[in-house]
């Protein structure tokens with residue numbers, strides 16, 4: 206805890222001053238125009254990687270940056286999403302996955318979820334374990350040596366991280382308040398992946414169907 210408390214004191218001494226005016230202006234209400242849905246992973250710093258200021262970003266974080274489809278969305282994130290879209294009327298929703306995501310690795314090794322019923326339930330809840338590429342990927346990995354397996358697994362994680370982002374964008378479209386605003390062109394969806402060691406973001410490009418550097 207000491208590092209957190211020391212960090213707070215550094216914020217009071219060094220960080221608060223430059224934000225004070227903006228924070229005071231936002232004391233009564235917020236009008237963010239972007240909702241960022243990203244992973245709980247401690248290495249992903251949503252505000253910092255886009256240099257956001259207070260009031261810029263509304264954020265949902267959970268394991269695997271998951272948005273369950275409307276029929277399965279009974280958790281707090283569903284309420285947060287509905288609030289962001291229907292009340293705050295954000296103009297953009299960005300689903301941002303990241304390299305080497307633990308939730309994706311859990312998809313590839315479901316046996317490691319033994320004894321973790323909440324995690325298993327969450328990943329299944331979002332329908333991730335039904336994606337057709339995962340079993341194929343898992344089968345192909347079984348033929349490789351340890352080094353090849355590692356390289357292949359990293360590549361497979363990258364591919365599944367991207368696929369997961371697109372799956373969650375599809376799930377978002379099942380939410381009627383999202384669909385209605387998309388139809389009226391009042392809302393736009395974006396898929397991103399944050400590369401942790403490189404500090405770079407790749408964005409989904411509809412034209413090419415690829416993730417390309419932002």
Ligand SMILES: [Zn+2]
Nearest residue numbers: 244246306307
């Ligand atoms: Zn993650």
